[in-house]
Amino acid sequence: MIRRRRSVLPLLAALLALGGTCALQAAASPATEATTRTAPSGVWYEIFVRSWYDTNGDGIGDLNGVTAKLDYLQSLGVSGIWLMPINPSPSYHGYDVTDYEAVNPQYGTLADFRRLADEAHKRGIRVIIDMVINHTSNENPWFKAALDTKSPYHDWYSWADKYTDLESGSAAGSQAWHPAGKEHYLGIFTADMPDLNYDNRAVRAAMVKAGQFWLKQGADGFRLDAARHIYENFPWDVDDPAALAKNLDWWNEYRRGLAAVNPHTYLVGEVTQPAATMLAPYLKPLDAVFNFPLTVQLIDAAKSERNQGLGPTLDRSYAAYQAVGGKAIKDAPFLSNHDQERVMSQLDGNPQHMHTAAAMLLTLPGEPYIYYGEELGTLGKKPDPALREPMRWDRATRAKGETTWEAGNPANGAAVSVEAEQADPHSLLHYYTQLIHWRSEVPALRDGGFRAYPEASDHLAAWERSDGRDTVLVVHNLSSQTQTMTLDVPGEPHYSRVLKQTGPGAAIHGSTLSVPAYSSVVLQ
Template identity: 90%
Template sequence: MIRSLASSLLFVLLAAQPALGSPAPAAAAPAAPAAAAPSGVWYEIFVRSWYDTDGDGTGDLNGVTAKLDYLQSLGVSGIWLMPINPSPSYHGYDVTDYEAVNPQYGTLADFRRLADEAHKRGIRIIIDMVINHTSNESPWFKAALDPSSPYHDWYSWADKYTDLESGSAAGSQAWHAAGKQAAPGQHYLGIFTAEMPDLNYDNSAVRAEMIKAGQFWLKLGADGFRLDAARHIYENFPWDVDDPAALAKNLDWWNEYRRGLDAVNPHTYLVGEVTQPAATMLAPYLKPLDAVFNFPLAVQLIDAAKSERNQGLGPTLDRSYAAYEAVGGKAIKDAPFLSNHDQERVMSQLDGNPQHMRTAAAMLLTLPGEPYIYYGEELGTLGKKPDPALREPMRWQRATRAKGETRWKTGNPANGAAVSVEAEQADPHSLLHFYTRLIHWRSEVPALRDGGFRAYPEASDHLAAWERSDGRDTVLVVHNLSNQPQTMALDVPGEPHYTRVLKQTGPGAAIHGSTLSVPAYTSVVLQ
């Protein structure tokens, strides 16, 4: 689309030349600039905290549209919007209407405009689809409190044999009293909180309604969905965890969902939140889904950066990707990340160490799959629990009261004026510029974006090294995790002969014969 726009603009400019008495000598038209290759990097946005265009202190969809050029300059090729549906909570993970926009965020027309403008820039857009449960303020649930209502069976209710004290697979109370509006003694299933009653996916009407909701957003311009609590559709109780029957029912539903969405857009992208501690437990979901968030890898990357040791990261990744490929095919379908809206921010996990932050980012952005960045991560934003402190306003200007800054929550004083887009754009050595450079590497070196993975024999436990090959080119990525220069042998039998430093995050990396030397806290790509 970028190429077609450039061609149209060229035609208009040529047609607008003034007519002269004699024709001017023919000149070769300048070639339209080629569209940049996608990076495959996604960026998670909490709309409430992003950018405010109407002055009410709350971020909105038009604010996302207003900052698409920032996202394009960063180099991301997709954005994930946390829930934008109407909801009684600030976070939106308890939906009351699946085919509407939270009025604080705007309108359906605003979303369509956002999608159109994102697509013009080569940016895909996915939204959070929260369909394991609804809000207890949902009209469906309010109707379901009447046992004679057809909506009653849209939820799960306790019977006389139910242990009302049972915990849930999410670690909280499973059953909740329905309250005064319901028939006496009714209890419903809500594995997260009482405000989030679980939908009953054994009811075909529920399945049809959720597929319909997905199709609705695809028709409005969404490219896919982030599937909240994807494993919990049928994994509700502690005894369901690791139960093959619960897994089979989950996969059956997501396959049905996939078929329903593909009927509208066969290129729909689905990424699942599957909170499991091992790649072998994530892999089954790659049959119906395009990717799942790699939670165990996030822990490994941060531990490696913090300890300055690879801790067997390369071989662990070899095994993980083998498990993925056994299910999902040759292409590595993965969604690596460092943190998200439920976890303490990366810079806080790394105790504010800027070098460790850069190391973690460099590892993330040289891995297979499609990496995810949480908004503000590229600035080094700090944030520790409770959850609202992880979702604070994005800092655009040095001044907190500048136009567009959201004010729904007071920001952490530790995230001062220096942790802002304005300040970091002005500093060529900032973390923002570091992230931008790494993301653009994925556009410039196809093997980093599309290649497979093979761990490289490290010469030191302070190095993490892996090969990325896309069938046309093979590159070697080496990360020095430590505060001391490191060397590594390049004459490993059976390995390609690397002779050129193609990319490096800082100066000084060099190849001397068959030995690579890498300065402290530096990442390099060899060809």
């Protein structure tokens, strides 16, 4: 439960600025006010600690900086945060770990993490951390010991034999085998990231132990990096039922091991597959997997201003999920993350398209993820460091707390900052805040199922969300022109009230809904 200790007056002011008459009516209702103050949104927020907020003046973000900005995250309305790797690592990004039971000293200490988790929990915010479980750093003491063929750690990694094709590519698209003295080891991403051998029981036990360690420090779960690659190492492993079965066997074992410490541990997996049917099997051992194919569909729909069959595609996707994961739709939709160009860049800086992409994301089932700075419209294209640049808190450069480890993109100027957007009632930040709070205020948006609604034109995306008590209809106008849609559909509920809208102007006339350009509505 989110315990919001701030006054209701700023919330009323924000709602007045953002949502027109429907938002005003919602804010004026005592029942809705109570819901807003207590109900979670189910929205997660991804943070690169190095770029977030610096409390000791070294130019690098730290765990205390995350704690310092929890009130911002609470005001945004998120109910969980995902911290990119915080373990010691020789790289800036941390996806090559040297110690699974410690904190990168640039980020702080274990005590700092425990304090962060405690303060987050006081605000009803869950904390998960990146568990880089497929591989270690080549500077990890385990790997250094493994270079000795007589060491018990040698079998913690995979080594080529005389039959191995040393020129083979990996399932990740890079060179698979790398030299180490007279031997070659498997590292499907880079030579700096040797793959662990999960056929070794000691490896499995060590990784379960690492997960249990962080749960005891206050973590609520993990984002599982490269979850499909535990046993999917080579091109011929892709789509191989045997590799999939071995992956699932490991993740079931991992879940059982973590449940011994916390039976409510939340696990979300990075499974980079192009279709929902290929993601669905992972929903048996995991709570959710990132919906990579949906990301492409949402951005394409927003950019083209056409739904491109989005509703029926989602119907099929969720049916595949529910066939494996049960009645509730277990999903982790998102628009971008630390490996992809930022959403605003993919949408060529178009603010209207950004609005519709965000609105679609935040009215879908499951638990959506937002990448830090997305709510500000931060731009960023490859290479990877440019996707992970410092969060801009203030209009002024070099303000207190701003990280300086990486230069910021000049295109992300003073206007693309928390300070500037908090002061502008029409900013993207306020738009995201409005949509996230909708999920707290309308339980069907957060917990409900999904059914595509017959659209009147290909410029509209529409779906029903029902939680067994209430059913709402969500309609997004993806275009620059006002669109209309009939509500007199045989067999469908009768929708007669505009419950929420992103801006003024939506109206129901008889059995026809009118939706202004680039706006979204929720009907009851």
